[in-house]
Amino acid sequence: MARKPGSRAEITGPRLRDAALRLFARDGYAAVSMRQIAAEVGVQAGAIYLYTADKQTLLFELMQDHMDALLSAWADSTPPLGDARARLQHFARFHIRFHAARADAVFIAYMELRNLTPENFATVEALRKRYETELETILRAGQDEGTLAVPDTKLAAMALIAMLTGVNTWFRDGGRLSRDRVEQIYVDMVLKAAGARA
Amino acid sequence: MARKPGSRAEITGPRLRDAALRLFARDGYAAVSMRQIAAEVGVQAGAIYLYTADKQTLLFELMQDHMDALLSAWADSTPPLGDARARLQHFARFHIRFHAARADAVFIAYMELRNLTPENFATVEALRKRYETELETILRAGQDEGTLAVPDTKLAAMALIAMLTGVNTWFRDGGRLSRDRVEQIYVDMVLKAAGARA
DNA sequence: ATTGTCACTGAACGCTCGTTCAGTTCAACC
DNA sequence: GGTTGAACTGAACGAGCGTTCAGTGACAAT
Structure with a gap:
């Protein structure tokens, strides 16, 4: 009851x-x-x-829930209708904001991957890959339409996500730079690294 | 004897x-x-x-040795005498090559930081900071002489290192891209992200 | 007042952990 | 060939691990 x-x-x-x-x-x-x-x-x-059920399941569900939340937040984020350059900017902004709000879950989701059983790892890895593909799709579109210039879209997707996620390793509220300022700088660097026209 | x-x-x-x-x-x-x-x-x-002496010391010495090796290899790397743009290119190339050759030590050096005692952590962190400062010095020089354009040199140094070190999470010899090709692409992205003139 | 249900306790299971140390082995020296 | 001393073994220490489960106690329903 x-x-x-x-x-x-x-x-x-x-x-x-x-x-x-x-x-x-x-x-x-x-x-x-x-x-x-x-x-x-x-x-x-x-x-x-x-x-x-057990400790392993507890870890797995935390990670799976995080990735599900990430993907569904992205799906709900209504990207701009403009060119790929605008969509890349939207992605970078979304990524930083979402990750800044959940520092603990982000940290776990990529530090504890090796503590998952092979089956659980495969599940989480597939979700991570799906997110990466979202960025790669934008990069490829930009490459095709000429608003972005990256030598290899797969590699660039990984490199840009690594850079963006790196914010979490050092950023703390109340530091030298405000959250908005940091976001602005990172978005700028991402766009430049992806060869966006100024 | x-x-x-x-x-x-x-x-x-x-x-x-x-x-x-x-x-x-x-x-x-x-x-x-x-x-x-x-x-x-x-x-x-x-x-x-x-x-x-014990397990903790074993971990600490592995990390300390790695950071010492990194800093002394950098000191021996004879950077070019040209402008900051050339020195940044040299740094990126050096970083990728050094890290690609020691994937295990790199992985430990930043995944196991939290398993160090506070004293040991402070020691390793200081070495890491020294390396970061090497890059920041280049970025500031580039900013001053106008060959590079970064909004914030400290932040950019961390972001670029995060991007570069990220190679290790996915690169494996024998994959789709050769080591040289990957290095070339990353160096290119770093230069662009730092606002180097084309 | 009785029953049933469910969240939770607390003790126990077998196991592995980091670390210590008395004892064994054996190459090098006199 | 006897002595030395360092390298190493193997057993033991106390502690903590993840997990199980019979029992307890409080509440809701009857």
Whole structure:
């Protein structure tokens, strides 16, 4: 039977995700124990298994949810109808904003890939690839229509994503540069690296 | 007393470094046990402690050695005497070549930073910062002399290094693109991103 | 008041971890 | 050929790991 709001079950589930996300991001999957996660939620270790099959599944679902959120946010982002140069600018802006808002999940999603079982890795990797292809499609269109100039679209897609995702390794709110300023600079560098006409 | 060449001591030491490097890179520091490393060297776990104080020190020394090698290779690389644009091209080429030759050490040096004790982290971080400053100096010079155009030299240095180091996450010899071709494309993108005159 | 359900506890399982150390082996020296 | 000393073994230490599960207690439904 369904419990009333405020009963424990409706709190522990989401809190487990949050705690695992934060701890995995801070200390790494292998270094965080189920007992630590449980303590963070305010529960004994055994209780966790009411909400996840095992530690591996917990990690996998965090990563899968992140990638799903990324792809569906991109799908909802209504790119401009203009040329590929404008769409590349839109992509760069979207990428930085989305990733800045979820630093923990981003960090996990590419630091903990090697801790996934082969099956889980393949699933997450496929989602990552789909996102990469979105950028590559823009680059190829720009190459074709002449608004962008990249020697190799596949390689450029990976290089640009690496550069953009790199923001997360150093950016902190309240630093020397504002979030908007950083975004502006990165977008500018991406456009130049992709050979966009000035 | 010194042993003759061929005795065991002169083999186990270097082999330990190699094994630890390979295993840490493949499975991650936290996931590799001292027993696994020992087995890879062909020795019992206890014997490792004749060559390193503990697991943490082993990781730290691998990272420190890598950063030392990077900085001294850069110091020996005799950059061109020309303008900053030429020096940036030299830096990009150097970075890609050095990193391509040591994929394992590179991977460890930035994936395992969080597994260092605070003191060890500070030491390695300082070395990393010194390398970053080398690039920033070039960018600032280019900005001053007008051969490069970057809105913020500190930020650009981090972004360009992130892009360049990203090669290692996907490049494998024998793939679609040759090592030289990849190097050429990346150097080209770095120059464009830094606003070099064509 | 009784029953049923469900979140959760707390102890236990077998296992692996990093590290230590008394003992063994063996090449090099006198 | 006896002594030395370094390289290495193998067993042990205490601790922590992921996971299981019988039991507890609070609440909802009857």
